[in-house]
Amino acid sequence: MTRRNVAPLAAVLLIASPVIVGVAYTILAALGLRGAGASELTVRHVAAALGGWDTWRGVGWTLATAAVATAVAAAAAFTVALRVQQSPLGRLLAVLPLAVPHVAAALAALLLLSQSGWVSRLTHAAGLTPTPADFPALVYDRFGVSLVLAFAWKEFAYLVLTAVAVLGTLDRASDEVARTLGASARQVFWRITWPQLWRGTSPAVIAAFAFLIGQYEMPALLAPSTPTALPLLIYERSVDPNLLRRGEAYVVALLALTLCAGLIAAHGIWRRRLPGVTR
Amino acid sequence: MTHATHRFTLLALAGWVLTPIVVLALRAVSLSWRYPQIMPMATASGGAFEALADPRLVAAAATSFWLALATGVLGTVLGFVTARLVTRASGRLQQLTWLGALFLVVAPPLASGVGLQVVMLSLGFGGTVLGVLLAHLVPATGYLTLFAAGILGSMQSGIEDEARTLGASRLQVWTRVLLPQLAPRFAESVVLGALISWGQLALTLLVGGGVVRTLPVELLSLVRSGNDQAGALAALVLSLPPLLGLGLLVRATRRTGAAL
Incomplete structure (x- = not known):
C-alpha cells in the first residue's frame, strides 16, 4: 500500500467501523458464540432460520x-x-x-x-x-x-x-x-x-x-x-421472548446483508461499464 | 408534445403526488371523519390541534430535533473529511470507498442494526439518546460521504494549487480558499444529514429499545393504537422540515440554474 492511501484507508475504516463491528457480532451470534442463549459453536440458528419455510417465503415476498x-x-x-x-x-x-x-x-x-x-x-x-x-x-x-x-x-x-x-x-x-x-x-x-x-x-x-x-x-x-x-x-x-429464536434474527440479518451486498456489487459492475467512470 | 398532453401529464402527476398528502392533511385537521363521508363534515379548529400540545409529542419532537441536528453536524464532519482524504487516494481505494458508502446507505437498517444494537448495549449506550445518535450516524455518514465526494470531485483543484503557489500556507488554503467555497455546501450537508435522522425509525426502535421516543416512534405507536387523527397530525409535523429543506434546495438550484 502506498503512503498516500494510509490516511484515506483509516478514514474509511472509521466510518465503516460500526457496520464492521456490527456484522462481525452478527456472524458470531448467528453461530451461537455471542448474544442471548450463546453457549458454543453451533449451526442450530442457521439451520432453524434457513431451513424454515417462513424465512424463504418472506425473502421471496420481499423481493417480489x-x-x-x-x-x-x-x-x-x-x-x-x-x-x-x-x-x-x-x-x-x-x-x-x-x-x-x-x-x-x-x-x-x-x-x-x-x-x-x-x-x-x-x-x-x-x-x-x-x-x-x-x-x-x-x-x-x-x-x-x-x-x-x-x-x-x-x-x-x-x-x-x-x-x-x-x-x-x-x-x-x-x-x-x-x-x-x-x-x-x-x-x-x-x-x-x-x-x-x-x-x-x-x-x-x-x-x-x-x-x-x-x-x-x-x-x-x-x-x-x-x-x-x-x-x-x-x-x-x-425481540422474540424465546431467547433461542433470537439467534435466528442474526441469520436472517446476514441473509439481508448478503442480498444487499450482491446488489451493490451489481451496481459496481454496472458503473465500471459506464464510459468515463473512474476505475 | 401537444399542449393538451402536457396538461394531462401535469394533472395526472398532481393527482398521484398530492392525493395522499391532501388526505393526510384532511385527516389531521378533522376530529372525526367517518365512513362513507368523502370529505370530513367539519374540520375542528382548536380541538384538532390539541394533540400537538401533548407533552409526549412535544418531548418526542425535541428529541428528534436534537438528534437530527447532531447527526447533521457530525455526519458532515465525518463525510467531508473522509471524502477529502479519499479523493486524493488511488482509484481502487476510491472505488472501494464509494461502494462502502453506498452499502451504508442502502444496507437494511435492521440487518446492520441487530449487531449494532448489541455493540451499543455492551458499551452502555443501549436505550440512550447517544446510542441512537451513533446508530443514526451510520446511514447519514454514508449519504454525506457520497454527497461530499460529488462536491469535492467537481471543485477545481487548480484554485487550491494556485493559492499554494502564491505562498499560502496549508491553513490559509483552508481558511481563505476552501472553507468560504464550501460553506454553503456544509449547510446543505447538515440539512441532508438532519433529514436522514429525522425520519429514521428502525434504528431508533432497535437501539433506543422503545425508551428513546422520537417523533417517528410516537407516530408509529399512535397509528398502531388506532389514533389516526393524532397520527396524521404527527405525520404532518414530521413532513414539515423535509418540505422546508426541499423548498430551500429548489430555491438554491433555481439560483444556480440547475434542474430540479
Whole structure:
C-alpha cells in the first residue's frame, strides 16, 4: 500500500467501523458464540432460520414486492421525466414525495387504501361497493398492493430526480443527426435517448430496489403478518421472548446483508461499464 | 408534445403526488371523519390541534430535533473529511470507498442494526439518546460521504494549487480558499444529514429499545393504537422540515440554474 492511501484507508475504516463491528457480532451470534442463549459453536440458528419455510417465503415476498414497486416507480418516473423536464411546476410536483418520511407516507396509504379508506368511499359513492367489506383488501393483503403503491410513490420522486438530471446531460446532437438521416421520433427515442437514459439511471434503480428490500417503516404499517417481510422478520425474531429464536434474527440479518451486498456489487459492475467512470 | 398532453401529464402527476398528502392533511385537521363521508363534515379548529400540545409529542419532537441536528453536524464532519482524504487516494481505494458508502446507505437498517444494537448495549449506550445518535450516524455518514465526494470531485483543484503557489500556507488554503467555497455546501450537508435522522425509525426502535421516543416512534405507536387523527397530525409535523429543506434546495438550484 502506498503512503498516500494510509490516511484515506483509516478514514474509511472509521466510518465503516460500526457496520464492521456490527456484522462481525452478527456472524458470531448467528453461530451461537455471542448474544442471548450463546453457549458454543453451533449451526442450530442457521439451520432453524434457513431451513424454515417462513424465512424463504418472506425473502421471496420481499423481493417480489420490492421488484414490482421499483418497476412501477421507474416506469412512471421515466414517463414523467421525459414529459416534464422542461416544466418547473412538473419537476417540483414530481419531487414532493421526497419530503414525506416513509412512516408518514405509510399512514397516508393506510388512510387512502384501507377498506374504509378514501378510495373505498369513492367507490361507495359511485355505487360499486355498498359496504367497506365489499372493497378489496389492499392493506395487510398477501399481494402487498398498498405496500407496493406506497413504495412506488416514494421511490418515484427519487427516480424522477435522477432521470431529469440524466436527461439534462444528454447530447442532443445525435438526436438531430438521426432525425436528419430519416429516423422517426419513435426510433430516435428507442435507439438513442432510451439507451442513454437507462445507462444513466440504472444505478439509481438498483439502489432503490436494494433500499426497498430493507425498508422497515412501510411494511410495519401496511404488510401482512404472513408472509412476513424480511425487515419485520428480523425485528420480530430479535425481540422474540424465546431467547433461542433470537439467534435466528442474526441469520436472517446476514441473509439481508448478503442480498444487499450482491446488489451493490451489481451496481459496481454496472458503473465500471459506464464510459468515463473512474476505475 | 401537444399542449393538451402536457396538461394531462401535469394533472395526472398532481393527482398521484398530492392525493395522499391532501388526505393526510384532511385527516389531521378533522376530529372525526367517518365512513362513507368523502370529505370530513367539519374540520375542528382548536380541538384538532390539541394533540400537538401533548407533552409526549412535544418531548418526542425535541428529541428528534436534537438528534437530527447532531447527526447533521457530525455526519458532515465525518463525510467531508473522509471524502477529502479519499479523493486524493488511488482509484481502487476510491472505488472501494464509494461502494462502502453506498452499502451504508442502502444496507437494511435492521440487518446492520441487530449487531449494532448489541455493540451499543455492551458499551452502555443501549436505550440512550447517544446510542441512537451513533446508530443514526451510520446511514447519514454514508449519504454525506457520497454527497461530499460529488462536491469535492467537481471543485477545481487548480484554485487550491494556485493559492499554494502564491505562498499560502496549508491553513490559509483552508481558511481563505476552501472553507468560504464550501460553506454553503456544509449547510446543505447538515440539512441532508438532519433529514436522514429525522425520519429514521428502525434504528431508533432497535437501539433506543422503545425508551428513546422520537417523533417517528410516537407516530408509529399512535397509528398502531388506532389514533389516526393524532397520527396524521404527527405525520404532518414530521413532513414539515423535509418540505422546508426541499423548498430551500429548489430555491438554491433555481439560483444556480440547475434542474430540479
